Amino acid sequence: MTLDDLRVFAVVCRTGSLSAAARDLTCTQSAVSQHVRRLEREIGLSLLERRPRGVVPTPAGRRLHSAVTEGLGCIDHALRQLEELAHADGGSVRVTTGATTVRHFMAAAVVDFRRRFPQASLEFQTEPSSRGCFDALAAGSVDLAWVTLGPSIRSAEQHPVVELPWALAVTARDPLADRAFIEPADLQDARLIGLPENSTARAQLGSWLAESGIRPVFDTSVTDWDTAILLAELGLGHAVVPTLPDWSGPGHPDLRLIPIPALPPLAAGWAVRRWDALSPLARAFAEGVAHHCRKRPGMP
Template identity: 25%
Template sequence: MVSKLDLYKVFTQVGKSKSFSAAAKDLYMTQPAVSQSIMQLERELDTRLFTRTTKGVTLTNEGQLLFEYANSAINLIDVGEEKILEFKNLTAGELKIGVGDTISKYFLLPYLEAFHNHFPNIKFNIINGTTSELCAILKSGEVDIAFCNFPVDEPRLIQIPCIAIHDIFVCGDKFQHLLTAPVTFEELTNEPLILLEQKSISRKYVDNFLSANGFTISPEIELGSHDLLLEFAKINLGVACVTKEFAKEYLENGSLFEVPLANEIPPRSIGMCYLNSVSLSPATTKFIESINVQ
């Protein structure tokens, strides 16, 4: 069965060609099939659209009016199909990513750089936030994918761990008395501690682990930035709980020292999340495929 859209495609091509035979050639149809399509459309509209002559066909006044609208509509559909093809071929599009500053700096940047080098016409829209904030905007559809601290209690999200990370305590040179032997949590709580704010997933993970071991931490300083934890510990304002993988430069150059713990905090992970009920765009799918999952 010929659809209404197909009839209008035939109609616009005949209007451009002013010939049934020329339109049939352009549409890879037979001339009788083109004639039948035009007759069917005229019957449905109860209007004569073409005047037949020995030299071809011309649009009637009604046909000319319809042609202007139909041709514009067909052109818009063609443009839309071209845009879809661009998205599929990753020659156009936008990738909306939610990520926190720390994960962006220490994990995501190399992947963004590599993806941009391969697909320079894909635009990045980066939204910063805490893990809780990112999960909220992910569920609202504001971003396509989010990179978060795990674990995340969100059943609507597909969660893919990317790398394992380790929570450790670090100190500056004025706290080197903590480096001679493994430190118990009881000993650690007697030191001035610097931690992330309580609302952060990283802080909650450490708090929950210590609570399970019978300890509660009361830090002297709470901060909203991982980089500030490192800097505050560096100038000996206290002992900071940081992510080992993100403190590598400070540990290697001797600005900070890892405090040996008698009972190490179990590793956790950071990873990517996306809605399990929504189809991913080609750009998002390709970006996910580019991430090395350990």
């Protein structure tokens, strides 16, 4: 088997389709099939199960995919480190995160990084969920992932940077707008704007509310916190959101963020394959983001 066989197999597992893998790899579907068949012949086991809407790995395929993802990620990471050694400070840092994270947590650090390392480049890859960020990290396509922190996983280290208290976002005209704080019981049967169910933050919020016996209804789904807060500010619903400093103050006279102190704060920060294996540039950017977050007014 070749590295190309393994790379193609990993893409097939990620996309769930031979045709989608061919599009990603800009090759033909028959070429993708040849790579997979070569692996299956050499291993002596079927690696993919054909389904009406694509393919899924067999038990043997899942085991191989896990090893391939980790192994190729290590190889790609080592090659990038060697490239940076060859080009001094002219390398790049690849970051994956949600759509609005750069605005809230990284803007000052990006400016500072550009001043310190003018020859280096920053590459941002947007993912809709922390799970997608972890997958990109495991595949070796990024150096750093800014995520909502959750249970530990084998393929990544998680390093907390900020803790964000929860608040209920409402319009200033809402009957709840003058409340000093909100209790979880106040959310019983509330109809809320929320992130998709597969997001880590939504899962944690639902779990914490369930521990208090609260089961709100999420009848509006958005892809990021900024959109949820904007809809609440416009009077289109309520949203339980992490307290983000950019939304506080005179710039948003029609918005109220009412604290929910009974809920544990939401932790966010960096996920990396191995902190001690980060390139000097990636480590400098990660530490710069943490430094600016600590300095920023209103950021816990």
